[in-house]
Amino acid sequence: xxxxxxxxxxxxxxxxALWLPGEARAQAAGTIEPPRAExxxxxxxxxxxxxGTLAVDYEPPMRLGGTPLESxxxxxxxxxxxxxxxxxxxxNVFFNRVVGVQGAFTATSANLSGTNGNYDTFxxxxxxxxxxxxxxxxxxxxxxxxxxxxxxxxxxSLAVGGxxxxxxxxERIGGTIAAGIDIDIDWFTGELESVGYTQFILGGQSTxxxxxxxxxxxxxxxxxxxxxxxxxxxxxxxxxRVAVMAGVRVRLTSGGAKTIQVVELVDPDENQWVPxxxxxxxxxxxxxxxxxxxxxxxxxxxxxxxx
Numbered sequence: 001x002x003x004x005x006x007x008x009x010x011x012x013x014x015x016x017a018l019w020l021p022g023e024a025r026a027q028a029a030g031t032i033e034p035p036r037a038e039x040x041x042x043x044x045x046x047x048x049x050x051x052g053t054l055a056v057d058y059e060p061p062m063r064l065g066g067t068p069l070e071s072x073x074x075x076x077x078x079x080x081x082x083x084x085x086x087x088x089x090x091x092n093v094f095f096n097r098v099v100g101v102q103g104a105f106t107a108t109s110a111n112l113s114g115t116n117g118n119y120d121t122f123x124x125x126x127x128x129x130x131x132x133x134x135x136x137x138x139x140x141x142x143x144x145x146x147x148x149x150x151x152x153x154x155x156x157s158l159a160v161g162g163x164x165x166x167x168x169x170x171e172r173i174g175g176t177i178a179a180g181i182d183i184d185i186d187w188f189t190g191e192l193e194s195v196g197y198t199q200f201i202l203g204g205q206s207t208x209x210x211x212x213x214x215x216x217x218x219x220x221x222x223x224x225x226x227x228x229x230x231x232x233x234x235x236x237x238x239x240x241r242v243a244v245m246a247g248v249r250v251r252l253t254s255g256g257a258k259t260i261q262v263v264e265l266v267d268p269d270e271n272q273w274v275p276x277x278x279x280x281x282x283x284x285x286x287x288x289x290x291x292x293x294x295x296x297x298x299x300x301x302x303x304x305x306x307x
């Protein structure tokens with residue numbers, strides 16, 4: 001996932017605002033109507049609340065002989081996203097002095113981290129060891145410490161809703177309050193590593209070789225989600241058509257579930273028994289990735305007025 005911009009900044013905070021009735025600017029010639037539309041561009045920071053997990057459970061294959069009776073692998077990884085830096089672009093179009101509609105596009109990218117537990121594998125199998133070559137049932141069990149999660153996490157969404165505005169008596173200071181639906185365009189794109197993938201190789205003399213590779217994965221690109229949002233901003237006019245602004249927006253969903261897709265092996269050259277990516281994908285694609293759905297965003301930018 002490419003980062004949206006190196007110079008994007010952000011904070012995340014709870015919306016608390018009260019609607020104030022707008023007042024007209026009194027002039028000798030009459031009342032000046034407020035702008036029909038507002039367009040803004042802002043730096044943004046988006047922060048997921050809490051942390052997520054990646055849970056993997058599958059049956060490692062057994063190669064080159066032997067009869068697997070029971071095979072399993074289990075891994076639970078922590079996925080924590082830092083502050084997502086990016087941009088926020090939007091427009092408010094008003095039907096009258098107070099009420100209108102809002103559309104906003106947000107794109108942010110964040111680094112991933114997370115401390116993980118052990119990667120557990122188990123195999124119960126039958127082999128034919130020399131010299132008798134009689135069936136022998138054996139078991140193998142291993143619990144291996146796993147490296148921390150790393151990667152990037154991106155978010156692109158479109159917010160559509162209603163908006164009301166307020167202005168002070170001087171009309172130099174004003175703002176909006178909005179609510180509606182936040183629609184994921186590419187929800188949590190990017191890549192993270194690593195997930196374990198094990199093959200059990202039965203070599204000469206019926207010797208078992210467990211071979212584990214590290215796999216880079218990404219959130220599934222086939223899934224979309226949406227949820228309610230609320231937001232607001234305050235602006236201060238610098239000229240009749242330009243203002244500086246600061247605002248917040250928060251998506252109110254309590255959590256989100258995704259699945260993963262395999263990208264590639266992180267370490268394809270570390271062992272002679274290298275699985276095909278298609279084989280790894282058949283085992284790992286569709287594993288559960290749970291990420292927090294509530295996301296706070298803080299915006300700082302410029303607003304233009306269209307009269």
